Amino acid sequence: MRLDKFLSEVGLGSRKEVKQLIKKGQVKVNQVVVKSDKTQVDPEKDQIxxxxxxxxxxxxxxYVLNKPAGVISATSDPVHRTVLDLFSSEDYRTDLFPVGRLxxxxxxxxxxxxxxELGHQLLSPKKHVEKEYFAEISGIMDQADQEKFEVGIILAxxxxxPAKLMIDEVTAVTSKVRIILQEGKFHQVKRMVKACGKEVTYLKRIRMGQLTLPVDLKKGQYRALTDEELVKLKE
Incomplete structure (x- = not known):
């Protein structure tokens, strides 16, 4: 790997920016100052x-992020705040991206x-990776709705x-439910609920595959996945 690429990969700056650091003699390879950005290095063997x-x-x-309402699932946007805007300057990288969208x-x-590759595996319809949501509904969800979900609702x-609708709580005019999907179409949960004659008033994703949202992760917070969580995500 070229030295400038290595420095950029570890987050020291863009390729243009790290070239200047190298020229200034601020970088050493195996304890020797190197001033050529084209120097080849081995990240596993060389001391840089x-x-x-x-x-x-x-x-x-x-990373796992507890996305708050009001930010969009994108890498950049000229108008709206994105999920990557929630990252600190120390953790931000230009190659980071959200897996799917909320x-x-x-x-x-x-x-x-x-x-x-992992992003592709998690989103591929062929993999049927489950995505579980908690939703508050205006209207009463019932067994007939559960059967519609199980058969497969037609949208456009x-x-x-087939999806799974679990009814946790029902009042006179509202419902609290959990919904498990094997795909992620545009506004899918909201559209499926609307097809049943009801409306989603609050929606939160609580699980993806075998990975559940950490209970101690507050809205807007993120952290690196643990090795155990990464294994669960890849299962």
Whole structure:
């Protein structure tokens, strides 16, 4: 790997910015100052330091974020605040992206990573990775609605995959439910509930695959996945 690419990968700046650091003699490879950005290095064998501080190379980064309402699931936007705007300058990387999307007003679990292969695996319809949501509904969900979900609701002429509707609580005019999907169509939960004659008033994703939203992660907070959580996510 070229030295400038390595420095950029570990977060020291853009390729243009790190070239200047190298030219200034601020980078050492195996305790020797190197001033050529084209120098080839082996991240696993060479000792690379910036201002004598060792640099550790990590190819992939995995974070779990408790997305708050009001931010969009995008890497950048000229108008709206994005989920990556919630990251500190120390953790932010230009190659990070959200795995899938949650609507602007939807809260809950969102995976942020730079691992494109994992992102593809989690979103591929062929993998049938479950996504579980908690929802508050205006209207009373009942057994007939559960049966519609199990058969597969038709939206805009397309039949959705079978889904599971679990009714947790019902009042005179509202319901609290959990919904498990195996796909992630545009506004799918809201549209499926609307197809049953009701309306979603609050929506939160609480699980993706085997990974559940950490109970101690407050809205707007994120943290790196533990090794155990990463294993669950990849199962």
């Amino acid at each position: 330091a910036f201002l004598d501080a060792p640099l550790i190379y990590q190819e992939f980064y995995y 609507d602007k007003d939807t809260e809950g679990l969102l995976i942020i990573t730079n691992d494109g 002429g397309e039949k959705m995959l």
